[in-house]
Amino acid sequence: MVLHSKHLLGLDGIPQKDIITILDTAKSFREVLDRPIKRLPTLQGKTVVNLFYEPSTRTRISFELAEKRLSADIVSFSASNSSVKKGETLIDTVKNIEAMKIDMVVVRHSSPGVAHLLARVLTSHIINGGDGGHEHPTQALLDMFTIRQKLGNLQGKTIALVGDISHSRVAMSNIYGLKKVGARVLVCGPSTLIPREIEKLGIEVYYNIDEIIPQVDVLNILRLQLERQREALFPSLREYHNYFGITRERLEGATKPILIMHPGPMNRGIEISSDVADSDHSVILEQVTNGVAVRMAVLYLLAGGRSETH
Amino acid sequence: MKLTKNVIISRKGFQPLPSSILLKGGTIVDPLQNVNEQKDLMIENGQIVQLGRIESKNFEGDVLDCHKKVITPGWLDMHVHLREPGYEGKETVATGSLAAANGGFTGVCCMPNTAPPIDSQEIIQYIKDRSKGSLVNVYPVAAITKKREGKELAEILELVEQGAVAISDDGSPVMSAEIMRRALEYSKMCDIPVIGHEEDSTMTAGGDMNEGFVSTCQGLNGMPSVAEEIMIARDIMLAEYTDARFHVAHISTAKSVELVRQAKIKGIKVTCEVTPHHFTLIDETVRTFDTNTKMNPPLRTEVDRQALCEGLKDGTIDVIASDHAPHSFEEKEAEYIYAPFGIIGLETSLGLALSQLYHKKLISLEQLVNKFAVYPYRILNLECPEIKTGSVANLTIFDPQESWQVTPAKFLSKSANTPFANWKLKGKPFAVVNNNQIFVSVL
């Protein structure tokens, strides 16, 4: 199996075929993770650099584990903020690193478009590990993988993204990916946290959680960025929880079992109550496990299944 | 007959005009004289001495072949950031003036967001000294408020006496309605316009692009069009209340154009300008994440762009001004959210206006000259150059039909931050004449 894309910058620009290829490939890596020996020689001799310009624990660990399990040589680089430091520009930094002969770069940055910028100035394969409020493709792929694993397929399923939609890279990548494979996508949250004209992406917008619960197969509950309160985007955590928090009582409106997902880290008691997060319907920890498998698939396909058409 | 040997060959900076020069075969377009016809033009010692059919056979001086060229009163770009003093790494009065001449302008207004800002007589004098002896006239625009902080009025009467032609806190809005009201009132004493950078900064803080579908897709913070419209509505009302002259800088939205249109119908003293990038590009280009699509006001939607074209056509929009905003390569070659706002425009303005407006039959050559020369001079209460015998020769000469490719390496600006690199344009600057000097464009 090969990818048509040289990079994974987002799910917006990638063909549907590549999404399916990644999900299918991830399935076999997922089986490897249940073996006693989880290491494969697939990326032996390849060098992957993880550039994290934004603090991240779980995404970074997930990528590093995926790389190690494929036997890649890895280097990780953390910087709180590139432009705060005087002197070297981001482009100079990454060109210097590439000059040390590397094969792939995983990049996370608070500015939208940084993965695209790297793809323009470097020759390595670029994987977007989250660029500001733009995209987080591996998170959406692991969400899609988990839904497929639990519900069989994605086509025709109704998936709701709930909560803080504006500037959510998780929401955007999920929307692009899910629409490409024929799922029905709803977003639901306070009107101030839903970006303008998002319905143009072919999705439905709701402001009342109780209206969507009877319709959905999956609730993907997004993390509320707490600083939004200071920006006057919602009045209080109390009101947010009362109207948009997913609780056991609220789920009683369901007409079928609903898969509960969350990209983490969770604000328990705000966007999700503990009894929901820890319930049988919750696949939140399985998402984390699947994240390693999906990232292994992406690394493997970009390194080995390189297409020369780009 | 000498064939322009001095004139055409020397391309290093401004050249003294030969004591006697004949511009042969060009079409003179001067709306103030109601002229649009082929005429030869003789200049002696910087002054127009003869117009009409002039035989070059027995002529002893230099001849500049102007066949297929259009000769108009010299153009004035009333919104330029020359960056001096304070940001000489981006541009200087000298390099900005060369860029202006290269792009077909004989005059520029320089905006006050320098360091220190243009809020004192000393800085105005400094800029005047820097431009002394230049082909390009530099007209400083002074700050409305001290340090451009929006708090206390600058010493406006003194600044005007020293040479300021208008006041503006450009780069920042005047957020206090009270300060804006007093600035308008005060400006009436010296009959200068107040130029507004219209943006309610409480709504645009942290924004990187126009708010709308594209900002949603790109995950970039939006700057809503209504933030501009609110301020224009406010300042139109203040202009009406004070009966002062108010000019909207770089208008960018459909509703803004409509506000100005209605205000003009009511007889309120409001004028406005648009940039070539706003009547050419839309927010869709931000999808590339090219930082040369980042400017303030941001690129808007296609609906807005069409309304700007309509405003140019029906006369609501008086002036085309570039908002030439030079930034160094390393500043612009950064993460999108960290890159500074602004692009350069002096050397692409003429080509874009001809390609996007004249060749698309939205406006005539006369209207073009009005928007690039007659109206900016009128708004600033300055005398517009005219093409008639006895006048000082202050001329813009261009070829409206010549196709060319935008090549930033040929720019004379110190910076090259343009989204129009490699664009093919139809209509090219040829030469400018002013202050007894000539410059032939090297674009």
Ligand SMILES: [Zn+2]
């Ligand atoms: Zn401005």
